[in-house]
Structure formats: C-alpha cells, structure tokens
Amino acid sequence: MPITYEMMKRSTAQLYEWSLRKVPDDTLEALRRAREAETNVVAQRTLGILLRSAEMAETQDRLVCSDSGVPTYTIAIGTGVRLEGDIRRAIVDGFEELVATTNPPLLKHVTNPLTNERGYQGKDMPLVTWDIADGADHVDIICQPKALGSGRWAALEIFTFPSLEQIERYVMECVLKAGSQHCPPVNIGVGIGGSFDHCAKMAAKATLRPYGTVNPEPILAAMEERLLKAVNATGFGPMGTGGDTTALGVHIDYCAGHGFTPVAVAFNCWINRRTRAKLYEDGRLERIE
Amino acid sequence: MEEIRRVRMPLSREDALSLHAGDMVLLDGELVITAGLPTCQRLAECVEGRRELPRPLDGVGLFHLGSYSREAPGGGFEVLYMNPTTSTRFNALMPGLIRGFGLTAVGGKGGLDAACVNAMREVGCVYFSFVGGGAPLLSDAIREVVSVHWNDLVSHYRLVTLRVEALGPVTVGIDAHGNSLYGDLSQAATDRMPAIMAELGRERDEAEHMR
Numbered sequence: 001m002p003i004t005y006e007m008m009k010r011s012t013a014q015l016y017e018w019s020l021r022k023v024p025d026d027t028l029e030a031l032r033r034a035r036e037a038e039t040n041v042v043a044q045r046t047l048g049i050l051l052r053s054a055e056m057a058e059t060q061d062r063l064v065c066s067d068s069g070v071p072t073y074t075i076a077i078g079t080g081v082r083l084e085g086d087i088r089r090a091i092v093d094g095f096e097e098l099v100a101t102t103n104p105p106l107l108k109h110v111t112n113p114l115t116n117e118r119g120y121q122g123k124d125m126p127l128v129t130w131d132i133a134d135g136a137d138h139v140d141i142i143c144q145p146k147a148l149g150s151g152r153w154a155a156l157e158i159f160t161f162p163s164l165e166q167i168e169r170y171v172m173e174c175v176l177k178a179g180s181q182h183c184p185p186v187n188i189g190v191g192i193g194g195s196f197d198h199c200a201k202m203a204a205k206a207t208l209r210p211y212g213t214v215n216p217e218p219i220l221a222a223m224e225e226r227l228l229k230a231v232n233a234t235g236f237g238p239m240g241t242g243g244d245t246t247a248l249g250v251h252i253d254y255c256a257g258h259g260f261t262p263v264a265v266a267f268n269c270w271i272n273r274r275t276r277a278k279l280y281e282d283g284r285l286e287r288i289e
Numbered sequence: 290m291e292e293i294r295r296v297r298m299p300l301s302r303e304d305a306l307s308l309h310a311g312d313m314v315l316l317d318g319e320l321v322i323t324a325g326l327p328t329c330q331r332l333a334e335c336v337e338g339r340r341e342l343p344r345p346l347d348g349v350g351l352f353h354l355g356s357y358s359r360e361a362p363g364g365g366f367e368v369l370y371m372n373p374t375t376s377t378r379f380n381a382l383m384p385g386l387i388r389g390f391g392l393t394a395v396g397g398k399g400g401l402d403a404a405c406v407n408a409m410r411e412v413g414c415v416y417f418s419f420v421g422g423g424a425p426l427l428s429d430a431i432r433e434v435v436s437v438h439w440n441d442l443v444s445h446y447r448l449v450t451l452r453v454e455a456l457g458p459v460t461v462g463i464d465a466h467g468n469s470l471y472g473d474l475s476q477a478a479t480d481r482m483p484a485i486m487a488e489l490g491r492e493r494d495e496a497e498h499m500r
C-alpha cells in the first residue's frame with residue numbers, strides 16, 4: 001500500500017502538535033547539566049524555571065510557549081516508498097485542519113510580509129524542504145516551528161576563500177548581535193560552503209542535530225568545541241540576564257563549493273522545538289523525537 | 290534557597306526604586322499586557338491625544354506579553370495561556386509610553402535600549418524579564434481577566450488587564466537607577482571579544498598540531 005494523502009496529512013499535523021508540547025530529551029539533559037555547571041545564581045534559578053516549564057508542558061499536555069511559530073518541515077522521501085495523491089497539498093490541509101481543531105487554539109502567527117496581516121494561512125505555508133533518502137522504506141519527517149527567537153537572528157555572509165579564523169569571527173559577530181534576545185541558551189547551527197540557498201539550509205538543518213553528538217569531520221568537531229566555549233564566554237546567559245550558559249551546542253555542517261564561501265548562522269531558542277518521525281507504507285508513524 | 294520577594298502591582302514608585310538589576314521577584318496584583326506593535330502605536334497616539342485611551346494607564350505596569358484570550362462561556366473573558374515576546378522591537382515607542390503614562394514597570398524578554406533606560410530612570414520605572422517558553426508556569430499565575438480592549442486586533446495584540454498571583458519569578462533586567470543587565474552584558478561581551486578571539490586562535494593552532 002502506498003503512502004497516501006490522508007496519512008501524510010495526519011502525520012505532518014501530528015508532528016507539529018507534538019513539537020509544541022515537548023522539549024526534546026537531549027535538550028532537557030543539556031539544560032540539567034548546564035544548571036549544575038552554572039556559577040551565576042540568577043542563571044541557575046532561570047535554568048530551573050525553564051526546566052520546570054518544560055516538565056509542566058510535557059506532563060500536563062500544554063504548550064511550552066505561546067508563540068507556536070510557523071511550521072517548517074524537512075522531509076526525506078525514501079526511494080523504496082510509493083506515494084499516492086497530492087502529498088504537498090496534504091501538508092497544507094493538515095495544518096489548516098490542525099489550527100481549526102487543536103486545543104488550546106493557537107495564536108495567529110502566519111504573517112503576510114507585504115501587509116503584516118496575521119492569520120492561520122499564507123502563501124507557501126507550511127514551508128517544506130524536500131529531500132530523497134536512497135534505499136529507505138519510509139518518509140522521514142522533521143517538524144521545526146519557527147518563531148522570532150528561532151528565526152529572527154539567523155544571518156548569512158559570503159566570503160572568498162575564508163580562513164577558519166574569519167569563519168569563527170563571523171559566527172561570534174552573529175552571537176553578539178543576537179545578544180540577550182533569542183531566549184538563550186540556544187542551539188547554534190552553522191553552514192559553511194555550497195551556494196547561498198544551500199548554505200542557509202545547511203545551517204538550519206544543523207540546528208536539528210541532537211546535543212552530545214560528535215561531528216564526523218575532525219576539523220569541525222574541534223571548531224564546534226572551541227566555538228561553544230567562546231559563545232559561553234560572552235556571558236549573556238540564560239534568558240540573556242547573565243551567566244555561563246548562552247548556548248548548549250554549536251553544530252556545523254559544510255559542503256564543497258566554488259571558493260566564494262557562504263557562511264550561515266542559525267539559532268534555535270532554548271525550547272529547541274523539533275519533532276521527527278518515520279512514516280511507513282502501512283500508515284505507521286514511528287516517533288523518533 | 291532564600292525566599293523570593295513579592296511585590297504588589299502596579300508598583301508604588303517607592304517599590305520601583307527599591308529594586309535593583311539582577312533581583313528576582315514574584316508579582317501580585319494587576320498588570321496590563323500586549324504583544325502587539327500596532328497596539329503600542331495606538332497607545333502612542335493616546336499619549337499624543339489623537340486617540341481615546343480605553344482604560345487609564347497612569348503608573349501601571351505595561352508588559353510585552355502575548356496571550357490567547359477568548360470570551361468565556363459564562364460571560365467575560367478567559368486567558369488560556371501567555372508568554373513574553375521580544376521587547377526590543379518596541380524600542381522606538383517605549384520612551385514615549387514610559388514618560389507619557391509615568392509607567393512604574395515594563396517588561397517582556399530581551400530588554401530595551403539605552404533611550405528606554407534613560408526614560409525609565411527619569412520616571413522611576415523598572416524592566417522585568419519573563420522567561421520565554423514559560424507559558425505553563427506564567428499562565429498558572431493568572432487569577433482573573435480584568436478587562437480586554439481593542440478586540441478588533443488578533444488575540445495577542447489586544448490590550449489585556451490581568452490580576453495575577455505569584456507571577457514569576459521575574460528578573461529585574463533594568464532598574465530605575467539606570468542599570469541595565471542588557472547594556473552591561475552586551476558591553477562586557479564586546480570588551481571580551483579580543484580575548485575570546487585570541488583564545489579561539491590558540492585552540493585552533495592546538496587542533497591543527499594534533500592533526
């Protein structure tokens with residue numbers, strides 16, 4: 001049986017709903033470790049409040065944040081999967097049905113950039129990035145709602161044959177600019193290389209990597225480690241009111257390019273919203289995060 | 290952990306002056322909230338006398354908090370949840386509102402700029418930092434929806450007055466004496482940058498030697 005419009009509609013809506021109620025386990029773990037390591041008393045307390053809020057949301061089935069953002073999806077279609085029906089339409093309809101039925105209702109965040117009017121629908125919403133997964137027997141779906149803190153502070157600049165130092169300096173400049181405003185401690189994603197659009201996507205995707213995973217590229221593994229220390233040496237701290245914990249992780253991806261080298265930096269706020277699941281042909285939705 | 294101080298809202302000028310940047314407090318009493326830029330633009334028009342104010346705002350606490358409000362089955366309004374929004378996007382409007390209404394407290398998340406800090410010092414007003422992503426915790430402190438104005442706007446933009454009990458803890462991000470954690474932290478981070486870059490360079494060299 002192929003994956004149908006109905007299955008896709010149900011699954012994408014479900015992922016969005018899950019993402020609003022649960023802070024991922026790796027993130028909770030990282031927050032707990034940070035609280036133990038913090039030397040600043042206000043920061044320790046703030047991290048405690050964040051953890052309590054996450055726990056209440058999960059155990060009482062409530063929204064972690066009232067800003068449910070706008071839905072973005074990263075979808076990889078396994079080459080072993082058959083599809084049937086309007087799969088793109090299914091995601092749009094799933095979102096439409098969700099906002100009409102979910103409890104509590106969501107605030108209207110979908111914004112027409114030309115008029116600043118806000119509603120539940122808009123052109124090209126939800127935003128979807130499509131990918132192919134060779135040999136896979138399922139569709140891999142990641143949902144990452146994007147709000148101000150997880151969207152506003154992203155930036156990209158194109159360099160020519162940059163040194164690692166130039167790249168690291170640029171990341172630090174972005175961190176300084178965001179300062180206290182993106183609900184730290186944040187997850188920082190960095191993309192290096194490729195082209196303008198590809199690099200931005202790499203940075204956004206890098207924020208999806210769980211904390212504690214090691215970069216397979218040794219140059220980047222070392223860069224991630226020293227950048228995390230550098231970011232936390234800035235002192236902005238949890239919620240930007242001071243402390244040792246400004247970021248919980250720096251995740252970097254790269255790809256070959258031409259020598260004009262884009263560097264993109266993206267942030268995800270402390271709640272690190274993301275859910276991921278595999279959808280199989282029999283309709284099974286296996287939640288991974 | 291020592292007991293967290295509780296303060297009554299709206300703050301008395303005396304209480305506002307007694308708070309210092311970095312203090313953590315719990316809030317009891319009435320606050321006025323909105324997450325809307327159009328709302329603050331309307332309030333600015335009220336200050337200039339170009340629009341009628343829907344409720345008096347003299348000396349109140351006005352916060353950048355967004356909420357989902359709806360008409361309750363038994364009449365009146367209910368708020369299902371609330372959470373702060375980034376204050377810096379209101380930077381341009383806040384000095385006028387702080388002075389115009391003589392606000393005793395403002396707040397949200399992420400702080401306000403130097404022009405706001407000046408207005409706050411002049412008037413005797415503090416900034417409270419609420420945790421973003423704290424909706425369950427913050428919403429549970431709501432005891433009553435006192436009023437909801439400007440219902441023509443989307444829910445989180447409306448001007449909502451709430452009665453709360455033990456809301457927080459919130460951190461005093463900016464006090465009425467001109468101290469701003471945000472200004473200080475940003476300056477400190479900028480000052481530290483050369484040392485941070487030097488350390489990155491040292492570690493980069495080390496990593497290269499390891500390879």
Ligand code: SF4
Nearest residue numbers: 065149183269421422
């Ligand atoms: S930055 Fe994240 S946690 Fe903060 S208010 Fe926005 S969505 Fe919520």
